[in-house]
Amino acid sequence: MSLDLRLALPVLAVWLTAGLLIGAPAEAGVVAMTLWLLAGGCAALLVASRIPRRVTSPAPPRFRSWQKMGGSLMLCCAGAALVATAVGVWAPVRLPPEVRAAAESHATVTATVIVWSVPVAAKAFIGSGASGRVRYRATLTQIASRGETAHVSSPVVVFAEAARGRHEPEIGSSVQLRGTLRTTQPGDAAVALLFATETARSLAAPPWWLQWANELRARFKTAATSLAGDGGDLLPGLAIGDTSAVSPALDSAMKTSSLSHLTAVSGANCAIVIASIMLLGGYLRLRRAWRILFSLMTLLGFTVLVTPEPSVLRSAVMATLTLVSIGVGRPGRGIPTLLAVVIGLLVSDPWLARNYGFALSVLATAGLLVLAGPLARVLAQWMPTALAAIIAIPLAAQLACQPVLILLNPSLPLYGVPANILAGPAAPMATVVGLIACLTLPVLPGVAAGLLAVAWLPSAWIAAVAQGVSTLPGTRLPWPGGPPGVLLLVAVTMLGLVVVLRGPAARPARWPAAALAVLLIGLGGYAGSLIGTGIGRVVSFPPDWQIATCDIGQGDAVVVRDGDQYGLVDVGPDPKLLSTCLATLGITHINLLLLTHYDLDHIGGVDAVIGRVDTALVGVPENAEDERLHERLAAGGATVRQAARGDAGTLGGLRWKILWPIRGATTMQVGNPGSVTIMFDGRGIRSIFLGDLGQEAQDTLRRVSPPGRVDVVKVAHHGSADQSPELYAELRARVGLISVGATNTYGHPTDKLLRILASLGTMSVRTDLEGLAVVAPGTNGTLVLWTEKVTDRGPPTSPTPQQTDVPYAAGRVSGAG
Template sequence: MQRPLVIFTALYMAGVLLGDLTGFKVSVALALAVGCFLVAVAGYTFAWRYNPGVILALFLLLGLVFSRLSIEESRTPLVDYAGQQITLIGRLVSGADLRSDKVFYLCEARELVKGGERKPVYGQVRLSVKDVELLYSYGDLLRITGLLYCPDPPGNPGAFNYRTYLERQGVWVTLSVNNKNSVEKIGEDGGNPVGRFALWVKQKLSTAATYTLPPSEAAVLNGVVFGTQGLIDRETREAFNETGIVHILSVSGLHVGLLLAGLVSLFGMLKISPGLTAPLATPVLLFYAIMTGINPAVMRATLMALLFLWARHLGRDQDWPTTLALAALVILLWNPLQIYHPGFQLSFAATWGLLYLSPLLAKFFMELFKGISPTIARAAAQGIAIPLAAQLATIPLVAWYYNLISPVSIPANLLAVPLVGLILALGLLAAGLGQVWLPLAGLVNAGTVIVVDLFLGLVQFLQQLPGAVVYLATPPALLAVAWYGGLLYAAGAAYTESGSPARQRLKSWAPAGAALALVLLIIWWPWPGGKRMVVHFIDVGQGDSILVQTPGGKNMLIDTGGRREEFQTGTGTGDQVVAPYLRKIGVNRLDALVLTHPHEDHCGGAAYLINNFPVDLAVVSPVGGGTLDGEPASSDQPAGGVANGTKKTGEEVPPAYTALLKKMSASGIQVQAAGSGDILRLDPEIYIEVLWPEENGSIGGAEFNNASLVLRLTYGHSSFIFTGDIELEAQQKMLLSGEGLESDVFKLPHHGSRSLLPELVDKVNPSIAVITVGAHNTFGHPAPSTVDLLYQEGVTIYRTDQDGAVIMETDGNRIEVKTGKKSS
């Protein structure tokens, strides 16, 4: 059997996936594994010719057993107390993960204190504390009082599943503490002394940057050197993500490689015998891995570096597929569910590309660069081949997890390697000197800040280049399989001798493979039209955001959701929920953005969206008049009178909302006001009419809620009415206006509050009602009386707190409904 460890690892990985997906009983799997082991021992003893098959089955079963054990053994009895205020005694098993407004820890539960009684418990808890001034350390024993909860599963299909992410790391519950007095240190329980010392060293070293650099540069430097990302601002993370070098901001294989290269160079300068390289480098690499958090990429790189070092030290042959397989096997034995971690997948895919594809690409570019200096040609060929190989090997994974590809990632990585090497060297030097005398660290970091700023400037320059990032809908898994099949086919053909039977077989498979890839691409590509309209009631928690995709391929977003203080912070629902949802389904521009009224839960996410999505038209209310005729606003007046046309309601317009409207108008977005009787001409196949507010009428006592835009959308025989947050007074006036309100789908006003007139339900006469509402909200939405009224009327109810996103597709006659929590 050639390279048996590669085959064993592949089967073990298949077993891990099988165990997670099937829910196989541990006892049965363990019995089968023990049986296989005994048969394998007997087969080896008696030289049974089928024994290799038994050994292969054993590795498959081992993966299954370890997977089930990892899932079942990590489940904590604290799950039964989710949703309750509890007091917990536990030991910290991680350092502080510091953010701008809170700090996270990983806590090993010891005792639950409830009703004056102490109950022994076990399991890991993710602790969130809203106090960044007093930090605790690994091994501290704490008494913590807070709200225990299990994260909700995602409501939007394809959204990041935070609950599953934590469970795969052995964490089933989180404990949220809003009062710093609710956390008390009651002792110390050292834990692993090496881990404790490594985290103490990390904390001491990272303070050198914190005290001697501006906050933004210090955050980047500590991210590059120590892997602490919590204080890196969102714009910087997005810039690195969109240029294909986000791995730079957390310690990865590149950092381990640079550290090893630095150690080898240092040993050479100090005239240390090559025979001592492996023994001396090993503890340094292991300590650095522990200090930076032992993420999958660091583990992979450290294991491979050590294996290569010791193979060279012992004079053994180096076989990279076996080394790569062994590194994967060790990580998955430690935690089988790391197989799902994006860092694990991206790290191993990139390494496979570097080792398998880059030699072929370098050879190709050497041929291409014939005629120039061999030294220059070799450097250029290697410089292009290495990042290109990594990109080719990770494109499907990057598209799957981030919904983008970055054409500028090759020049970005070429620039990053020398600059990151310099930043890493300067950062470690300054951190070390800072322990002797802080001004020495400041002296070194005076140069470091120049390099960091240069690096950030280059990244931002590349990000702004036309075509620097291409956003894609989430590709189907089969397309990823076809991509890797194509890479293996092409590389296999290149490695196979010309004219050999194997090469002839590969050539015969080419037409079928190309046809399959083309079919998958056609199926995946988000073709516009299709004579079907899709309406997405996105799950944004307590708020509204509704996407309408018309038969002609137009996209209209009604509200953007928003969290408290999102106007001020610029982060929340817009960047974390709505934008990812749009990217995943292939929406990269908005033909119309409707903001029903200026409350943050309806338009807080708009600031992020207008900065990151092209928007043609913004429709707002209640501001100055004008009808929506689909033509651009004239250049000699503010579009829709945005600058000073806000209708007075008695409720103060948030300054951030006014600034948002001005920014949209200044950035070339056509901003228009709307009132009853206006028509939005977005697509000739659909009819969108504005039913409220009355342009010249009073808005009403509920202020901005009663100023909400109300839209009725008709496509064929299917109709939808979107009512914003209108309350009783606006509902009464709409009934008196005599407007046609009858609709198949009724988006309930104000998240299903009790302010719903039965007469309005009768007038709309819907078959389906949608309540956009947040789980566990403190407003009592939806009101039981409202839900009862709809049931009495025989209306089918969908709620985003229970069903997640509600996705309706219609051909103009029949409406089909899918929900996020049932389809994800």
């Protein structure tokens, strides 16, 4: 297999340059100047090397290889210089001083935006009454604050109240909102988040060249969702990429079964559209030039209809280049076309470099172009050719995309390829028939209804496969996250491909190589698990994380951190579980240990930290066994102090103080009512840890030591029903951490507790459902939440206008949610 990879190094240079500079745009000018000079120097050397000389013998091979290397280096420098220049030019335009100043001042602004995506439920953000809120991408065109108006052009994500009884803003429409701005992390596609405090007011309808698509999209969604079950809800996603009707449960099942790519419009959809037009043109005996022209026009309309997401842009541009090359009689090859398109798109929009959708689209296409054919030929030795192709296509795409998917979720899909084998053949039928039904709906509604019924069948089949596969045991295998996990997976994948795709001449040695591969994969998996429990997964956490709730079953163990200073509130029931959590977090020493009380699910894991603690705060001992625990901690080098209200100190840059119990009091000093309650404050997060306090103790705490508002609360007693609604109403936390075992027999967390949190706009984060949970400070008062497992989270049941929205990213960090 011969591959034209001459543009591979320039693509890598362009992608890396863009990815780094969009995070530090202030350096783009210097980097661009340096790279242009290097590119010019390489060009000058190449020109000089080609000046004719009075030499009778040809240039030696080594000299020609140096020329090729010089040409490749020049292309790398020139491409990187182009993208660096683009970052330097566009970064100030995207985030002008007026937008930055409004975000930093937290002032209420009047903003005019142009909507560029379909509004969807704001499930990615928590807090601030996410109930009934929607989010959509838009371009901020005008901002008015404190009597001053500025015209800008900044990409933003809008979070607004859902339009009740009215239509949501349409793509291309201009609306005016009042709200507050917050800047995102450098490198995000949107420069700011706009949280609207009032209902949007329409200023202008979409232009005609967008309005037709809006109307068609809405009519098709209404018609499709009127069909029964998940098949109707899924059909708009399969046909035109509109997933707004997909329920959270179905969305989760599609992701778990690795079928969510079927609802992402990409190359396959564009290929189907173009092939249909070319075949129709051939049937009508049109000349090739006319067929290509009609195909390009149809492709443009299709892109408008499905909205130009990054994967759609990549597919559309690549298809356009392919059609043009066919038209001029020089058909291009897949890999060079793909690489050229990647360079062009990254130069035109460098912020695509950190877009997961764009990366997955490029990798999936590369996998199909490079791996699908060889894998199909190998598999065809043991099965029919058609079946080999059906297996090879999803396998090639999965292998190519998995290194990036590991960054999103550090696990491997066990049933991904089988699920795609079952569902894949139904996707083209649902896509083609569904798209035809969409296009005929305005002119032939009766025919469209029949086509919808036909398309519903494969759509329902795909939904059934997703739901069925998602219920199988062990749907995902754990794998180290972060860069170590990516490198390990790439190494294992490359080794496996080398063994499987070896040529016929090497086939006699296949079994020894396969045995070696199995051995290395086994050792790699073991090493990967060790890496994953230590450095590997912690790399994927927010780098400045402050609170981590360990998944240690029915018990408490919560880490508080500032830099290299670590505090630990309780140690859970089992030293092994706690050791695993601390290793995952990369913690070897505890600066401050707090044992809230002496129940086994709070002190049973103490052996994991004895000898590793500087200061231990403890409650009133209940018996001689508790006193011996103090002695063991002291023997391990810890300073043991009995804590009570009024005690205070620091953990790095964080201030802590004890709110409960009251020193010298005669009641509620031991057991659950005597749980030592501590508050941490600093670095953008105010948090409180309630131990196992019951309602009576919580009410007393509220009277004698009013805690005030907090950002994070460690919910008392694993979410039991013995809670004080008044205390939680005073705390009004944005995140409620519930450390609870998945198989507990107490019914924790109770519906009563969950209703209390939901009514206050507090997002419940449960270790039984989400595993290890990490909280970090975000930008401008936001919080970033990372969880080990992805789970569906509906918005709280009652909005709280005063609460601040919190970006949520399950298994990843994303300032834009």
